[in-house]
Amino acid sequence: MITVERLRRSFGDLVAVDDVSFEVRDGEILGLLGPNGAGKTTTLCMISGVLKPDSGRVLVDGRDIWLEPTVVKRHLGVVPQEVAVYEDLTARDNLSFWGSLYGLSGSELKERVDEGLSRVGLADRAGDRVKSFSGGMKRRLNLCMGLLHRPRFLLLDEPTVGIDPQARLNILEVIRGVAAGGTTVLYTTHYMEEAQELCDRIAIIDHGRILTVGTLDELTRLAGEAEVLRLTGGFAGGEARDRLQAIAGVRVLQAGDGSAMLSVAAGGPGLLAVLPAVLASGLALDDVSIQRPNLQSVFISLTGRELRD
Amino acid sequence: MSRAALSLARLDLRLTLADRSAVLWMFIMPVVFATFFGMVMGGGQDPTATQVKLTVVDEDGGELARMLLSDLAGARLAIAEIPPEAKDSTPDTTRTLVIPKGFTEKVVAGEQVTLRLERDPDSNAEASLAAQARIAGAVARLIGRLVEAQAATGSEGPAELDAVLATAGAVDLVTVESRYAGKARVAPGGFAHSMPGNAVMFVMLVALTYGAGSISAERQRGMLRRIATCPVSRADIILGKIIGRMAVAAVQVTVLVLVCLLGARFFGEGLGGRPLEVWAILILFGAAVAPLGVAVGGFVRDADRAASVGVMATMGMAALGGCWWPIEVVSPALQKVALLFPTGWAMRALHGVISFGEGLQGVALPLAVLALFGLAFTAVAARVLRAD
Numbered sequence: 001m002i003t004v005e006r007l008r009r010s011f012g013d014l015v016a017v018d019d020v021s022f023e024v025r026d027g028e029i030l031g032l033l034g035p036n037g038a039g040k041t042t043t044l045c046m047i048s049g050v051l052k053p054d055s056g057r058v059l060v061d062g063r064d065i066w067l068e069p070t071v072v073k074r075h076l077g078v079v080p081q082e083v084a085v086y087e088d089l090t091a092r093d094n095l096s097f098w099g100s101l102y103g104l105s106g107s108e109l110k111e112r113v114d115e116g117l118s119r120v121g122l123a124d125r126a127g128d129r130v131k132s133f134s135g136g137m138k139r140r141l142n143l144c145m146g147l148l149h150r151p152r153f154l155l156l157d158e159p160t161v162g163i164d165p166q167a168r169l170n171i172l173e174v175i176r177g178v179a180a181g182g183t184t185v186l187y188t189t190h191y192m193e194e195a196q197e198l199c200d201r202i203a204i205i206d207h208g209r210i211l212t213v214g215t216l217d218e219l220t221r222l223a224g225e226a227e228v229l230r231l232t233g234g235f236a237g238g239e240a241r242d243r244l245q246a247i248a249g250v251r252v253l254q255a256g257d258g259s260a261m262l263s264v265a266a267g268g269p270g271l272l273a274v275l276p277a278v279l280a281s282g283l284a285l286d287d288v289s290i291q292r293p294n295l296q297s298v299f300i301s302l303t304g305r306e307l308r309d
Numbered sequence: 310m311s312r313a314a315l316s317l318a319r320l321d322l323r324l325t326l327a328d329r330s331a332v333l334w335m336f337i338m339p340v341v342f343a344t345f346f347g348m349v350m351g352g353g354q355d356p357t358a359t360q361v362k363l364t365v366v367d368e369d370g371g372e373l374a375r376m377l378l379s380d381l382a383g384a385r386l387a388i389a390e391i392p393p394e395a396k397d398s399t400p401d402t403t404r405t406l407v408i409p410k411g412f413t414e415k416v417v418a419g420e421q422v423t424l425r426l427e428r429d430p431d432s433n434a435e436a437s438l439a440a441q442a443r444i445a446g447a448v449a450r451l452i453g454r455l456v457e458a459q460a461a462t463g464s465e466g467p468a469e470l471d472a473v474l475a476t477a478g479a480v481d482l483v484t485v486e487s488r489y490a491g492k493a494r495v496a497p498g499g500f501a502h503s504m505p506g507n508a509v510m511f512v513m514l515v516a517l518t519y520g521a522g523s524i525s526a527e528r529q530r531g532m533l534r535r536i537a538t539c540p541v542s543r544a545d546i547i548l549g550k551i552i553g554r555m556a557v558a559a560v561q562v563t564v565l566v567l568v569c570l571l572g573a574r575f576f577g578e579g580l581g582g583r584p585l586e587v588w589a590i591l592i593l594f595g596a597a598v599a600p601l602g603v604a605v606g607g608f609v610r611d612a613d614r615a616a617s618v619g620v621m622a623t624m625g626m627a628a629l630g631g632c633w634w635p636i637e638v639v640s641p642a643l644q645k646v647a648l649l650f651p652t653g654w655a656m657r658a659l660h661g662v663i664s665f666g667e668g669l670q671g672v673a674l675p676l677a678v679l680a681l682f683g684l685a686f687t688a689v690a691a692r693v694l695r696a697d
Contacts, residue, residue: 048538051697070540078538082531086320088327100316101539145535 001026002153002186007046007056016042018208020056024153024186029179031199032188033295035307039208040188041081044157047186048078060153074102077151077183081158083138084145087131091122091141094130095148102149116144119174136167143171147178154178154185160194172198192295192307204299211302220293227271228253228297229278231260233285243281250274253304263301310548313541317549322556324523331519335561339511340568344575347503360387361440364405368393371413372474373451378408380447386440404428404437406444416455417470424448496637497664501581505591505659506632508565509652512558512595513626517619520554520602526612528696537696547691551600558595562588581663589669590662593676594655597683600690601651607694631656651682 002024009017017039024030032040045051047058049065049072058065065072085094095113099105104112117123120140130138143159156175160168175198179185189195195202196216203213212219231240241255244262249269253261264274271290278288291297299307325331363386367374382388391399396407407425415422426444428437458472496502527533536546566588569580580587602619609615627633629643630652636644637660647653658675661667669676 045534045697050534050537070542073538073540076538078535080531080535080538084531084535086324086532088324097316097320098535098539101313101536101541103312103540105312 001059001061002047002184003059003062004043004047005057005059007043007053007058009042009046009051009053016208017046017053020205020208020210022203022210022213024184025201026184027179027182028200029175029185029187029198031195031202032186032205033190033192033195033202033299033307034188034205035190035305038190038205040190040205041157042208043205044078044155044186044188048076048155049073074149075152077146077149077154079143079146079154079156079159081161083135083142085130085138085141088129090127090129091117091133092126094141095145098145099148104149112148112150116148119147119177120144121170134167136163136170139163139167140170140174143174147174152183154183156185156187158189159187160189160191190307192299196295202295204295204302206299206303212298216295219295219298222298222301227264227293228291228300229262229264229271229274230287230289230291231262231278231283231285232258232287233283234258235260235283235285240283243283244278247274247277247281250278253300261300310552311541311545313539314545314549314552317536317541317546318553318556321523321550321553322560325515325519325553325557326560328519331515334511334518335515335557336564336568339507339565342511343500343503343507345503346507347500350498350503360385361436361443362387362389362403363440363444364388364399364402365390366393366396366405366407368410369408369412372470373413373416374408376454376474377447377451380450381406381444386443402427402429403432404440406440413470416451417473496635497660498635501664502635502660504569504580505587505656505663506627508562508591509594509630509655509659510623510627510632511565512561512591513598513652514620514623515561516554516558516595516598516602517605517623518602518616519557519619520599521605521609521619522612522616524550524603524606524694525609525615528606528610529612533696544691546696547603547694550603550694551687551690554599554602555596558599559592562591562595566591581666583662583668586662586669587659590655590658590672590676593679593683594651597651597655597679597686600683600686604686604690604693607690626650626652629653635660648678651679654678654682 004020004022004024007017007020008015020039020043022030032043034040042051046053046056047065049058049069052066060072060075063072086097089097092113095116096109099109099112113126114123117126120143122137122140122144125133125137130141133141139159143156146154146156154175159175160171163171172194175185175187187195187199199216201213201215202219204211204219212222214222235258237256237260240260241252244250244252244255244260249264251263253263255261262278264271275288279285296307299305325335363381365378365381365388367378367390378388378390391402396402396405405427407427409422409425412422412424424444426437426441454473458469458475461475462469462472524533533546537543541549566580566584569587570584573580605618605622606615609618630636630647630650631639632652636647636653636656639647647656654675658672658679661672661675662669
């Protein structure tokens with residue numbers, strides 16, 4: 001189990017991670033979901049022992065990574081967001097180098113390299129220099145490097161950013177396979193769909209703070225208490241806020257020029273009662289849509305913003 | 310040393326040798342520069358064995374003047390004799406010996422005569438000094454013959470001219486040998502300077518540009534951060550990086566010394582007949598500056614800027630340390646400034662071995678200082694190298 005206790009890290013005046021605590025239970029995939037700049041990478045850097053926290057601690061199977069770094073890191077596999085590969089080396093040479101840093105050598109290293117290359121579908125390009133690879137192939141190699149030593153804990157930082165759907169599916173498939181083999185996975189992403197598809201539990205992070213942690217069902221139930229109406233049209237933000245706030249049982253989540261979102265609280269008048277009041281509000285509406293509870297609505301209900309913001 | 314540190318070092322060496330531009334600056338450019346500047350600075354010739362141009366104006370025309378001239382001609386002087394009336398109209402009179410009218414008569418009479426050596430202020434001072442020494446030698450031999458002739462006649466007075474002339478061809482009673490003595494060493498020239506100078510400069514250039522640049526690039530691309538996630542201690546990462554740069558320097562130095570050995574006929578005294586000592590000094594120098602490259606890479610976060618800083622630092626230290634010109638020809642103040650840099654100490658050790666006949670023991674001080682530089686740079690590198 002990975003236990004993250006009250007991590008805090010600031011860069012000058014900017015508090016990047018603020019009092020972050022969560023657990024990654026043995027054998028599960030925990031998604032750390034949040035928009036860019038939410039503090040996911042900083043959190044992961046502290047968990048992987050690259051960045052020292054200002055306060056708080058990280059325990060991996062009860063061992064503090066900053067007190068016993070080499071012992072703990074032996075069991076960690078880290079796949080960073082940047083494609084950290086040597087472009088002038090072949091795929092095989094890259095893997096051999098990273099394997100050697102984990103103490104692998106000789107025939108064992110060769111077997112692991114061959115196995116890894118097959119797993120990510122790069123066996124036929126093993127002898128090619130990485131500089132000739134596509135972005136997706138580099139991402140797959142990047143993932144393979146983190147798996148070579150068969151880690152018990154795998155930390156992945158947005159491993160599918162900027163790649164084609166096929167390569168993305170391949171990477172997600174590999175991660176599922178690794179998790180099925182008993183590896184504990186912490187997966188950071190800003191793709192809601194990936195978190196929904198892949199993760200057993202999801203922690204939502206924004207502005208350096210964990211907002212909530214739970215299974216997809218738990219989180220959507222949380223959001224289900226408030227259905228979301230999305231409005232678009234030719235109205236000003238201030239005008240929309242004033243008129244919508246006047247409707248009973250409605251909470252305005254966001255009101256900008258041309259778009260607004262509001263939630264309808266459970267136990268109140270209900271969507272069917274609210275909708276006519278919205279239409280009669282006098283706002284120049286082009287479209288009104290109801291959003292079913294999902295991670296997006298959870299995020300909106302927690303932050304008042306969409307995840308892509 | 311841990312296996313991880315060795316893996317890191319091996320990777321650095323491999324990546325550098327796979328880089329064509331690095332290979333160019335490691336092996337090709339030093340040889341090209343050393344060859345060019347070696348030839349410009351006098352090739353592999355021994356400066357004391359060169360012929361010195363000397364114009365002679367014989368205003369006397371007597372027998373003893375001819376005797377003196379004949380002796381001078383055999384003293385490695387390229388003599389051009391011109392008549393007295395052409396003296397002012399002759400264009401190339403870099404240094405001119407004037408034998409005054411009445412020279413023979415006065416010498417035979419036992420009177421003092423002054424020979425005048427006139428030299429162009431822009432002429433090579435070393436060559437003029439050599440000419441002066443050789444003229445002094447010829448005069449001393451002439452005096453020896455006068456003494457011999459006087460002894461032959463048994464008289465107390467001046468020697469008879471015929472008796473003096475009769476000694477021509479006989480064994481010299483006086484031999485004069487001139488050489489540099491004490492601490493007034495002649496500045497090394499030709500390949501004796503250009504080979505060590507360029508070797509030192511290019512070893513430092515590769516350490517500071519490719520060393521610093523590659524480390525900055527690794528950090529920019531997240532490689533150092535990823536290495537830091539592996540079960541490798543920070544000490545091993547720093548050690549691996551430094552040893553990698555040392556290995557690059559060692560390969561570079563070994564190849565350059567081998568090229569020098571293979572081209573010994575052409576490069577002349579580039580190794581001073583002591584290739585092992587020169588190799589050992591350059592290896593120590595490479596080891597001393599390798600951590601400086603790591604430190605620059607750790608300090609400057611942008612790869613291109615790190616390489617630029619490396620180039621500027623190398624050029625400055627090469628110039629002030631005496632790689633471009635022999636430090637012996639600059640002012641005493643600048644000679645002291647050279648000792649602030651590892652290049653200065655390396656050149657001091659190399660000149661000692663190549664040009665001044667010292668062994669490694671004789672250059673123990675510069676070697677010890679280089680080792681101290683290496684330790685200091687290692688401490689700085691350990692402080693500034695960060696993965697993030």
